[in-house]
Amino acid sequence: MTRHRRLIQQVRTLGRYPSDEEAERVLTAVLAVLGSQLTGDERCELAATLPERARAVFASQIPLPKPVAAPAxxxxxxxxxxxxxxxxxxxxxxxxxxxASLGGERLTDRLLARLPRSYALLFGRADLTATAAA
Incomplete structure (x- = not known):
């Protein structure tokens, strides 16, 4: 099984999508939007972990000057x-x-440090920053 197929299978399992095609459609859309949010070393490191087809979608996006908050x-x-x-x-x-699973904990930590705090839940992590500061 190729790396791309494994990533699609993981997205399909996590999202409970009915087909590989649906999982790939969602993967492509999210990678395109994420590609507009990241810059710097984290962008390069994430791109390096992605299978070639996914990397092409992610890397073809022009990053915004500043990432938007998770709701946007x-x-x-x-x-x-x-x-x-x-x-x-x-x-x-x-x-x-x-x-997050593909890139590992260290890269995920770096991505979350680069993105607005509200992204933690989207990556499957609790956002404990506010609690820790209280």
Missing amino acids: FVEAVARVLNTSLTAARWDASSVLAAL
Whole structure:
């Protein structure tokens, strides 16, 4: 099984999608939106971990000067997939959790440090920063 197929299978399992085609459609959409959010070393390191087809989608996006907050990210995913915000949140979380698994804990920590704090839940992590500061 190719690396790309394994990633699709992981997204399909996490998102409980009915087919590989649906999982790949969601993966492509989320990677396209994520590609507009990341810059610097983290962008390069994530791209290096992705299978070639996924890397091409991610790397072809021009990054924004500053990443948007998670709700705006989810809205962008909803627009690309032409779906509801609830479905887009599920889709984004399914893909980002798969990417967290693929990239490992260290890269995920670095990605979350680069993105607005509100992304932690989308990556399948609790956002304990506010609790720790209290």
